[in-house]
Amino acid sequence: MPAEQILSNARLVLADTLIHGSLLIRDGQIADIREGASSLPQAQDLGGDLLLPGLVELHTDNLEKHMSPRPGVDWPSASAVLTHDAQIVAAGITTVFDALSIGDINPKGKRMQQLGVMLAAIAEAEAAGQTRAEHRLHLRCEVSHPQCLELFRELVEQPLVQLVSVMDHAPGQRQFARMEKYREYYMGKYHLSPAEMDHFVSEQLANSARHSDQQRAAIVDICRSRELALASHDDATLEHVTESADYGMAIAEFPTTFEAAEASHARGLKVLMGAPNIVRGGSHSGNIAAADLAQRGVLDILSSDYYPASLLQAALGLAEQDNGYDLPRAIATISLAPARAAGLDDRGEIAVGLRADLVQAQVHKGQPVIGQVWRQGRRVF
Template identity: 75%
Template sequence: MPAEIVLTNARLVTAERVIDGTLVIRDGLIAKVEEGRSQLPHAQDLDGDYLLPGLVELHTDNLEKHMSPRPGVDWPSASAVLTHDAQIVAAGITTVFDALSIGDIKPGGQRMQQLPVMLEAIARAAEAGETRAEHRLHLRCELCHPDVLSLFRDLVEHPLVQLVSVMDHSPGQRQFALEAKYREYYRGKYHLSEAEMDAFTIEQKLNSQKYSDRHRRAVVEECRVRGLAVASHDDATLAHAQESATYGMTIAEFPTTLEAARASHELGLKVLMGAPNIVRGGSHSGNIAAVELAAANVLDILSSDYYPASLLQAAVMLAGQDNDYDLPKAVATVSRLPAQAAGLHDRGEIRVGLRADLLQARIASEQPLVRQVWREGQRVF
């Protein structure tokens, strides 16, 4: 890597404003942020494009699609990780928390068999320096699964684990307050008959009553001892938000109502919503739309969830809507705020002294084009 990299004729999106100027990188860090064009012969002209902080993704299960590209197909894990990584970095994401689901609610589901394989493949590729984005792990704990606690304890000591979320996808509450939506979603996902769906619904309700509360307490306590960030999931009521705050959680993932999102925000949790919710114009589960939370000024973080390219697109769309989010504030939802919520204070913002995780994007419409990406000053796309 050159001793100094100079990027000029760029629109630098800082935390406060957009600057027409120049950014200098030294030793993988941002060394200077200046207005105006550089006249240095080695300066790289960015053609007036935007220069943004590299995106930080806290919750994506995108790797699963590459591990199982079709039903019954198990793709080689090393290839799956590198293909996933290429898609992540092409979307402008320089730090990604790969979400691994502990406790598949479908008995015999592939997620349980894939879990150790996925973890090992991510760790091996990262250790070998084969990934272009920085990969960390997000353990998603399905609390109503009987074995979730033992599975969690087997994995939580892994050095890449830095974020844990607790969730309960049983019918009649949280994400699936409308049981009809639950039946529609899981019948389609698992191809169940009406009778199979009836039995599945009863089983999940009973498991939730038996395990959910005590597993939540145990997982959160284990995270507190280890200093891991914890996220709630699908909070729907004031009581849910208060419980999450009492547990010391720092992120409220996908709250399903304005009441829960507003309470979470006021209690100090960073409210995370899906970028696809912004791009598509609403929730696929019939819950609160992210644009409504933005209008109420309680939307803090966006996550691509299942579609990596949605992250930057959603931030650009958010900045163009009728709300208080200008471009710097919208970009913060996909960079500075997720980084801070996960305890990563060395990145996520264009500021002197921080990591030179950056992306160049041409934004001519609501569909931005990622042109270059740097991680710690090294070009990776």
Template identity: 70%
Template sequence: MLTEQILTNAQVVGAEQVFHGTVVLRNGLIAEVSEGRSRLPQAQDLQGDYLLPGLVELHTDNLEKHLSPRPGVDWPSASAVLSHDAQIISSGITTVFDALSIGDVNPKGKRMQQLPAMLEAIAAANAAGLTRAEHRLHLRCEVCHPDTLSVFRDLVEQPLVQLVSVMDHSPGQRQFALESKYREYYMGKYHLNTAQMDEFIVEQVANSRKYSDSYRRAIVEDCLARGLSVASHDDATVAHVEESAGYGMTIAEFPTTLEAAQTCRRLGMSVLMGAPNVVRGGSHSGNVAAAGLAKVGLLDILSSDYYPASLLQAAFALADQEQNCSLSQAVSMVSRAPAIAAGLTDRGEIRIGLRADLVHVRTQDALPVIQHVWRQGKRVY
């Protein structure tokens, strides 16, 4: 049966420009895009608000908050997935890559034990049609953990896996070139005393020397053979980026310095930064500011990371702050660019023939407020 919706009197955020226009949805796809206002009685008047493509999120740890809402509390996984999904769709995210961490460096953490339940709950909710956003999986592989490679090989067979990132959160690596910063961060995060921290550092350094290089190589080779997108994590130097690009990685998650971001551009890697970094005005850990990279044309993709609502807010903030970035360019960073980076060519832009994943946004005192969300032409919020 032919199903049609007409969305009119909207500020349509296209890939190149924003224009006052009308978008027709038919059978889950974008069927027509035109300037001007429709006079058809069945047209839905968006009252001059913005109409954006559905947002695409490549890296969020948000599900973990719903699985462990308080220290020591394990929430039922099926309920946690649906609560997470509700928060995701209400943030305008129609395609989300839920990040599952393989190789927890937290000595008191439960990430590894939670992995099977998380994966099964996401797959089951997706298959049953219970989720309003489309959920895919992003495997975050801590290559300095002894069990990472074997667990990765078990999980990568899951059909929802489409993105893999490799990282090494050990002293002297990437984000933690200085042991003092490593000590400060993890003692505060995991509440370790000095003796526990000393023991933790010795163990992590030994594991990194033993496993990191061989695990990184094996994981990337497996991913490329499967046609999966691969990302580096926290590259800080030219050498880091050159190593990542040499392995065939195409996305650089959270490069920590301007030098690293410049090298990513030179070597054709897409730079992904955190949307909270934009909203807060800088990195909480003192690394390079995402808005600063946008201003010099070195920012390609934004990720909400730990705060889903930040994705849309950051896009509008970048355009509003005149960081050499138009609204179309900023919205592309949260829709078209991440979709392309993940190999999804059927979404991320308001263009005829693509999926009708759309977000109706009204601004209030420069804050974007979501009114409605459509996924494949069906209103889901």
């Protein structure tokens, strides 16, 4: 990697404006930003393309697809991590929080078996310098699971852990306040018979009543002592939001009602919604649409969730809608806002002194086409 690089003739998306200009990278950081094209012969001409800050992804379970590409198939974990990493960086994501679930409500699932394997594989690849994006860990704590707290105490010792969310997927609340939607979703996803579904519902309700409140409080206390960023999950009521705010949570992941989203935003929690929700035009669970939250000005962060390429496409789509989100504000939902919410102040925007995490992209008929990606000035795509 050269000590200095000049990227010229680009439309730079800054935190609050868009300029046509050039950018100097020195020793992995942004050293200078100027309007207009550079006349220096060593400058790389970006042909008028967009130059964006590297995207920051806080919540993706994309790795799971590569660990189990087909039912009953376990893929070698080292290969799965590198394939996942390649897909992440090809989507323009330079910092990714891989979301690993502690507790699996799927009666036929393998998340618990894969948890330690995935964590170890990510840590090993990152330590060996094999990944192109920078990987952090997001521990998703299913607080209704009997072993959640015990496993969390063990896994939180991993240095890559920087974000923790607490969730309870018991029926009749939060993501699935409507029982018919809950039954439809899980019977379809896990191929359960009506009798199996009845047992499943009873078991989840009992576990939630027995474990959720106690384990949620204990996990929050541990995170506070370690100064880890905290996120709520699927808040639906003012009571949920009050609890999350009182716990000092920084992020409200996927609130399921307008009431909860607006209250979270008002209490200072950054409201995170799924980018696929924007691309597809709504929630697959029948809850509020992210675009409607943007209309109300309370959408702060987008996450690709299960589809990495949706992140930039959703932000560009957001900027095209009549909602008060111009291009810089829309791009901030996938860069600056998630970086700051997770406690990262060295990236997330194009500004002098920050990391040269950058994405060159053009847009063809609404579809982003990524040309190059740099992480700390080194080209990784």
